[in-house]
Amino acid sequence: MALSTRLLAFRNSPVLLKLPPYLSALCLAIGISWLFTLPLDAYSRRTYVSENAILPGQVHTYFGGSEHNVFRAYRQEVYHLSQQSESDRNAGLARVMTEIGLKVASQPYDFTVAGEGINGTNVYGLLQGPRADATEAMVLMAAYRNSNNDINYSGIALALTLARYFKRWSIWSKDILLLIPSDSVYGPQAWAEAYHHSSAPDATPYRNISRLPIKAGALQAAVALDYPAGPWGQRFERLDVQYDGINGALPNLDLLNTAVAIASGQMGIQCSLHGLPSSHQHDSYTDRLRTLAEGLRSQAAGHATGPHSAFIPYHVDAITLKTVGDGWHDEMSLGRTTESLFRSINNLLEHLHQSFFFYILLGAGRFVSIGNYLPAAMLIAGSFTVTALGLWAQSGQAAASVGSDAGKIGTTSGKEKSEGFEVVKVGGDVALVATSAIMKRVERKMLLPAVVVLAVHLLGFVPLYALVNLPRPYLQATLLTIATSSLVLPLIVSLIVVRSFQVEKQQLQLLQSFSLLLLGAAMSTLATLNFSLAFVVGVLASPLSFIRPLPRAGEMTVSKKLDLWTQRAVGWTVLQSMVYMGWVAISPPAILYEACWFLELDVEHVLVEVAKGWNAQGVYTAGMVWGVWWPAWFLGGVIAFSNVVKDDVKQEEQKAVR
Structure with a gap:
């Protein structure tokens, strides 16, 4: 009975909800390292x-x-x-x-x-x-x-x-x-x-x-x-x-x-x-x-x-x-x-x-069978799924005030401590309160995140259709237009979602959870059909698992140390700029330009070959890029620059005061 009580207490512990990012990073590191072990004699035949x-x-x-x-x-x-x-x-x-x-x-x-x-x-x-x-x-x-x-x-x-x-x-x-x-x-x-x-x-x-x-x-x-x-x-x-x-x-x-x-x-x-x-x-x-x-x-x-x-x-x-x-x-x-x-x-x-x-x-004269190389792509796909499940669990819990969740458990004398909890004598009764924040279950608001995820994935067919159907003279200008608009649209969508719908922290968690869950499912399915494409896209999209909303700089009045306010504001501006530049660098259009520069290929020639492959050969690589990878990257930008981080405890306290 004592063991089961401790397990239930550990299940609701905030420490457990902090593990998914570390597990995701571990899966990613093992998946990439796995590939480098394949040339060894022990893993090939x-x-x-x-x-x-x-x-x-x-x-x-x-x-x-x-x-x-x-x-x-x-x-x-x-x-x-x-x-x-x-x-x-x-x-x-x-x-x-x-x-x-x-x-x-x-x-x-x-x-x-x-x-x-x-x-x-x-x-x-x-x-x-x-x-x-x-x-x-x-x-x-x-x-x-x-x-x-x-x-x-x-x-x-x-x-x-x-x-x-x-x-x-x-x-x-x-x-x-x-x-x-x-x-x-x-x-x-x-x-x-x-x-x-x-x-x-x-x-x-x-x-x-x-x-x-x-x-x-x-x-x-x-x-x-x-x-x-x-x-x-x-x-x-x-x-x-x-x-x-x-x-x-x-x-x-x-x-x-x-x-x-x-x-x-x-x-x-x-x-x-x-x-x-x-x-x-x-x-x-x-x-x-x-x-x-x-x-x-x-x-x-x-x-x-x-x-x-x-x-x-x-x-x-x-x-x-x-x-x-x-x-x-x-x-x-x-x-x-x-x-x-x-x-x-x-x-x-x-x-x-x-x-x-x-x-x-x-x-x-040497090869690696599917049983030896498939775990590399599956671990990378699993890193997205682990983060998505962690965000789903976080979205269903919120920190609650101690007074609302303290429970009477009997009468005793003195002061006793339990793991993660503290037994305090209040009058003639004994109350069990948490030494850290107590988590309670809340109802999830899934409609808005689901609609946004679906809309962005449908939006991915617009650049796909343009790049595989427009005449050759317009392809390079079209890609440049798509790349430019891709840098602005997520910011606009983030602004609309935050200001028009008063999005909460839970909804942002659900938005990212749905996006990463789709990405992980797509990569794990693709790995059995085209391991190479699943592995490459998975590695390039891996930073999306670690994107979180950037908190705002501390709000201060002019009377409260103007120099300190300036330092904080400048610090957050530099941080946001660095995150924005990193987010731009891992975008599919930027990766395409970087690959063409590294391999010394003409961008227009690559775009024409992509169009030919899609229409004449049935190559679905472009569909994976614009239908799966680009929407996930787009939603990562919406998450990072939503600029909303709300404290559920403070919200509950404000509601109680009102």
């Missing part, structure tokens, strides 16, 4: 192939010899076609595919983004496998222009040579589709979208995608070749394996491991990730951490990194093999690697499923 049927590198490759002459002839053909118009070039590619013996078709597409038209034509052909039943297929891609906007001379020539070479083999139990899109992003996006619709996709003012005249079975995997050597060829040093999909989606790890095992183990070609040096040579903690950081940056952006990215959202495992550097490997090495990779995929009896779909690569 070496890659391995889970699907036994793949048998990577177990076949003898025959691509070579006379195929080298065919490749050089096709490369010259691609060079001559590049000098012609787009329609003539597509007709020439279709003619070459027809001569190989493929069923050929084309697909025009048109996207309108930021007032600019993105159009082109995908040329593709179908190689029907001699042992196939038209239920499964593989895709071999080579975009006309790669992600760097370079003409993919050798990549297209090698794809055509491989298609001609594959046509002579009778081992294929799956159909092979040869796809040559006009670019490396929107062409594959239009083709993959049309392939996975039973009818033509609906045309909108922003997208017009034609249906595919020829289709095969369910796509098992896709491999893209990015070999932008000039018309006279160039050897390469290593292969960069690109695997990031749209919105941070990833292919099955078995496909990537198979490509690395074949290239490095069978062909002796070094492999790297994100354009970084091969981790097989420098497998230090720093190299792993750098690869991890590049992976987080790429996946958080959510945009396509190559022709493979458009296929992953449709559960088609895809990668891009990109040649890097100047070394001693030639097109025959890449051709044999691709041949061995396709023969491994051809061995599959079912879709890739045994390995990981959620992972972080620390190098071409």
Whole structure:
């Protein structure tokens, strides 16, 4: 009985209500530190192939010899076609595919983004496998222009040579589709979208995608070749394996491991990730951490990194093999690697499923599984939730006067002390009074905070709509207008809420609690879909958990020490200015400008890519920024500059006097 009384007393203790900020800071510190432990051997594993049927590198490759002459002839053909118009070039590619013996078709597409038209034509052909039943297929891609906007001379020539070479083999139990899109992003996006619709996709003012005249079975995997050597060829040093999909989606790890095992183990070609040096040579903690950081940056952006990215959202495992550097490997090495990779995929009896779909690569031969890296984002999301729950608890309690909450407990003599309370003899009775303020429950006024939170989150769709729909010449000015108005609007909203609705301290606590609760729920949900975006946004928004209303400077009359009043006023002005500058520095527009400056990127180019990603690729990063992060930051400003801190005890005493 005594223990339960003490626990109930501790539950109402003001000390307990002061713990959430410290717990939130602890969760944040552990979450960030957790990420730095992932490159250690104890938290990561070496890659391995889970699907036994793949048998990577177990076949003898025959691509070579006379195929080298065919490749050089096709490369010259691609060079001559590049000098012609787009329609003539597509007709020439279709003619070459027809001569190989493929069923050929084309697909025009048109996207309108930021007032600019993105159009082109995908040329593709179908190689029907001699042992196939038209239920499964593989895709071999080579975009006309790669992600760097370079003409993919050798990549297209090698794809055509491989298609001609594959046509002579009778081992294929799956159909092979040869796809040559006009670019490396929107062409594959239009083709993959049309392939996975039973009818033509609906045309909108922003997208017009034609249906595919020829289709095969369910796509098992896709491999893209990015070999932008000039018309006279160039050897390469290593292969960069690109695997990031749209919105941070990833292919099955078995496909990537198979490509690395074949290239490095069978062909002796070094492999790297994100354009970084091969981790097989420098497998230090720093190299792993750098690869991890590049992976987080790429996946958080959510945009396509190559022709493979458009296929992953449709559960088609895809990668891009990109040649890097100047070394001693030639097109025959890449051709044999691709041949061995396709023969491994051809061995599959079912879709890739045994390995990981959620992972972080620390190098071409090392990875971290979801069970090891997910707690980092969950702890950061939990820091928002802890603060929100603490504010909710504080909003339901208020300090009460001793006289109203002192209770008679009996009759005794002398003076006794209990933990947190003091037993005092009053006349013939004994009263239990608190040595600190006694907390009592109060009714919460939730309507105004809920309306403000909902209104601000709806307001976030205004900058989102403007930045993804306005023409390109207006994007940079629009962002500047949004950034400027974002610095003023929270102050105006704070002034309106405080003066018009006579907001109380409890309502400010509820306002911040609702905001942080939504932010924490969004981050924890997003962490399972796109860990990188959830972690990055969570870290950037973490200061919002520690924002509190700034108290006013002490009000004094002129007769009471004018110098002291001036010192206090100046002190609070400096404090408010510092808080305001810090609040501005963590705003989403400011972070965007800071990131562009640090990465040496053009702001207008970034805004155009964001608009293209939203309208053409379905990238939801902009939605998370303006629909979740920006409203939380906006409401943090409303809280910080509300300039209202009311003492509930004084309010109760004033009401009692009246």
